[in-house]
Amino acid sequence: MGEYRLRIDFLIHAFALAHALVVILSRTFDYVDDVPLTLLTILMIAIIAIRRNLQVEVIAALALLGCFIGYGLGVYGAKLIGRIIGDGTAAPTITTALVTELLGWMTYAVSLFKSQPAGMPIRYINTPMIITVAAAIMIIRITYVQLFNAPFFSSMNVWVEVRRLLSNTFAIVTLFGGCIMLVSFPSRLRVSYPKTYVLLVVLSLLLLTLVVSLFAYYNFPSGNGAVMDRNAILRLYLVMLPVCVVVFALLLLIRYVVITRMKLLDERDRRHKALYQYNTLKQQINPHFLFNSLNILDYLVEEGNCERASAFIRKLAGMYRYMLRNEAKQIVPLDEEMTFVRMYIDLLHERFAEGLSVNIRISKEAMGFLVIPCSVQMLVENATKHNIVGPQQPLTVTIADRGDMLVVSNNLQPRISGRESTGLGLKNIGQQYEDVSGRDIVVEQTKTEFIVKLPLLQAL
Numbered sequence: 280m281g282e283y284r285l286r287i288d289f290l291i292h293a294f295a296l297a298h299a300l301v302v303i304l305s306r307t308f309d310y311v312d313d314v315p316l317t318l319l320t321i322l323m324i325a326i327i328a329i330r331r332n333l334q335v336e337v338i339a340a341l342a343l344l345g346c347f348i349g350y351g352l353g354v355y356g357a358k359l360i361g362r363i364i365g366d367g368t369a370a371p372t373i374t375t376a377l378v379t380e381l382l383g384w385m386t387y388a389v390s391l392f393k394s395q396p397a398g399m400p401i402r403y404i405n406t407p408m409i410i411t412v413a414a415a416i417m418i419i420r421i422t423y424v425q426l427f428n429a430p431f432f433s434s435m436n437v438w439v440e441v442r443r444l445l446s447n448t449f450a451i452v453t454l455f456g457g458c459i460m461l462v463s464f465p466s467r468l469r470v471s472y473p474k475t476y477v478l479l480v481v482l483s484l485l486l487l488t489l490v491v492s493l494f495a496y497y498n499f500p501s502g503n504g505a506v507m508d509r510n511a512i513l514r515l516y517l518v519m520l521p522v523c524v525v526v527f528a529l530l531l532l533i534r535y536v537v538i539t540r541m542k543l544l545d546e547r548d549r550r551h552k553a554l555y556q557y558n559t560l561k562q563q564i565n566p567h568f569l570f571n572s573l574n575i576l577d578y579l580v581e582e583g584n585c586e587r588a589s590a591f592i593r594k595l596a597g598m599y600r601y602m603l604r605n606e607a608k609q610i611v612p613l614d615e616e617m618t619f620v621r622m623y624i625d626l627l628h629e630r631f632a633e634g635l636s637v638n639i640r641i642s643k644e645a646m647g648f649l650v651i652p653c654s655v656q657m658l659v660e661n662a663t664k665h666n667i668v669g670p671q672q673p674l675t676v677t678i679a680d681r682g683d684m685l686v687v688s689n690n691l692q693p694r695i696s697g698r699e700s701t702g703l704g705l706k707n708i709g710q711q712y713e714d715v716s717g718r719d720i721v722v723e724q725t726k727t728e729f730i731v732k733l734p735l736l737q738a739l
Contacts (some may be wrong), residue, residue, distance in 0.1 A: 287327060291383030293326045294323040299376040306368065316353075316375070317420045321413045321518050323379070324386050330392030335473070337535050339412045340528035341389060345382045347525050352378045389532055392539040421663040423521060440518040443495045450494035457487040458527040462534050480527075488523045550721045575629045591629060594622040602653065609651040609715050610736055613685070617641065620656050620678070627663060634669040637676045645680035648735035651711045655687060657704055658731050662689040683723070684732040691729050705731065 301315045322551055324345050328338040353374055361370035427437060444450055461483050468476050492515045497505050511616050579588035601619040617639065624637045637659065666689060668674045676689045709720045712734055721732035 287330070287383075287387055290323070290326060291380060291387070294319060294383060295376045295379040298379045299372045302372045302375045306371070313421050314417075315536055316349075317346060317417050320349055320382065321417055323383055325413060328390060331387070333390055334458060334535075335412065336531065337389065339416070340531045340535075341386050342413065343524055343528040344532070345386070346416055347521055349378050349382055350420065351383070352421075375394070377398065388535065392536045392543070419521075419524075423517075426517060440495075440515045441522070443515065444491070444519065444522065447495045447498055449499055450491050453494055454487070454491045454523060454526060455530075457483075457490070458523065458530050458718055461487075461527055462530045484527060485520075486524055488516060488520045491523065492519045504513070524586070575626075579629070583695045587629075591626065592726065594625050597622050598626070604654040608652055609711075611652045612646070613648050613650050614643070614737065615644040616650050616655050617646070617678075619653070620659060622732045623656050627659075631663070631668045634671075634673045635663065635676075636673060637678070640677065640679040642680055645685070645735060648683075648685075648737060650685065650733055650736065651708060651715065654708050654711070654733055655685065657708065658687040658733075661704060662687075662729070665693060666690075667692045680735065681732075683735050685735055686730060686732050688728055688730040691724070691727055708733075 297319055298316060301319065304310070305315075321342050324341050325338060328341060333341075353371070356374040356378065357371045360374050364370060364373075444454075461480055463478065464479070468479075492512060493499070496512055496515055497503060576588060576591055579591060600621065601615075601622075605615075621639075626637055627637075655678065659678075662674065662676050666674050671694050674689060674692065676687065678685070678687050680686070703719070705722060713719050716734060716736050718734040718736075720734070721730075723730040723732075
């Protein structure tokens with residue numbers, strides 16, 4: 280049996296219940312619950328983030344946002360819920376549980392963009408760093424709770440300072456611009472020198488907060504005639520610091536989500552391309568293809584038809600040369616693909632002396648468009664592989680352009696014996712088109728005909 284692990288949803292519900300119990304006990308025994316609630320919040324976020332293999336900096340950003348957002352929502356949310364339900368005692372308990380659920384699911388939502396599968400170790404996570412970050416966040420959170428409850432502050436003072444910031448566009452631009460610059464620190468610095476990175480970020484945030492505070496206090500650049508007041512500037516600075524930290528943490532998470540999403544899409548594209556190339560190569564270099572080709576070559580040699588044998592070898596070599604030349608390309612011109620297809624059709628005519636007819640009706644304009652390499656050839660191959668080909672039951676394959684699609688169709692006369700088609704080749708072609716252009720192929724089947732439509736792509 281594998282190791283039993285608690286589900287994420289159960290963990291979130293359990294921590295929400297634990298938060299609610301702490302609030303109830305603190306109200307019962309008249310105890311300030313800041314320390315246990317902060318510790319529980321950081322612990323919940325850390326457990327979920329570590330189990331989902333998030334990086335230390337992302338864990339720190341989530342914990343910072345969780346603590347500050349949780350405090351704000353908890354205080355003002357409790358007042359709102361208290362007015363709604365008319366019970367000031369139950370309101371903090373309900374609010375705390377709801378906010379904990381929100382923070383837990385927020386952490387899980389961010390983890391959905393991770394680049395590593397859950398359960399796999401990554402080099403970014405180390406326990407001492409996480410413990411240090413958690414301890415620092417808890418100290419900051421508790422310190423600010425005490426500060427905001429001190430005579431130096433009041434709820435009115437806090438909102439006055441926040442409004443002072445919001446009224447100064449230059450200060451807001453400076454705040455976001457500075458945080459964007461901090462978030463854009465080179466990734467090599469974060470990975471190779473984590474302590475240096477943390478120190479630079481902390482010092483930069485302290486300096487940025489000072490600049491933003493001065494801009495807001497003096498209403499830079501227009502000015503407001505304010506005189507130097509150390510207590511007023513200090514109070515504004517202490518309010519601006521958590522604002523800068525929250526903005527930085529939020530931008531860090533946005534950057535993480537965007538970059539990780541791009542990596543996931545890029546990895547998906549590479550995986551699909553590798554799978555497509557593998558299946559293309561497997562279809563062309565499979566034993567049956569080589570066996571049939573060598574049998575045909577042997578027959579031509581025995582018949583003494585040296586010219587046909589030499590032409591056959593050149594076309595076979597040309598096919599493999601085309602595949603090797605274009606194996607790293609995502610798209611190729613249709614005229615190059617059709618040159619390759621014609622060589623393949625010539626080889627098929629050596630195998631099927633009678634009963635196979637391939638009609639190519641492509642306009643000159645369509646030849647300038649692009650297609651996935653080997654996609655048209657694979658459709659011709661599938662037609663001969665899954666249908667009867669013979670003088671009594673001739674197979675007719677038609678390749679023609681219709682609007683912005685290349686249509687490959689054949690009359691339907693399935694083989695009675697043989698393995699049933701898995702559709703993997705068509706799926707791979709469709710996925711390749713989806714990755715490259717966002718368009719999919721169209722597959723249609725009637726009682727008498729099988730049709731595949733490939734999008735004709737334009738050069739970027």
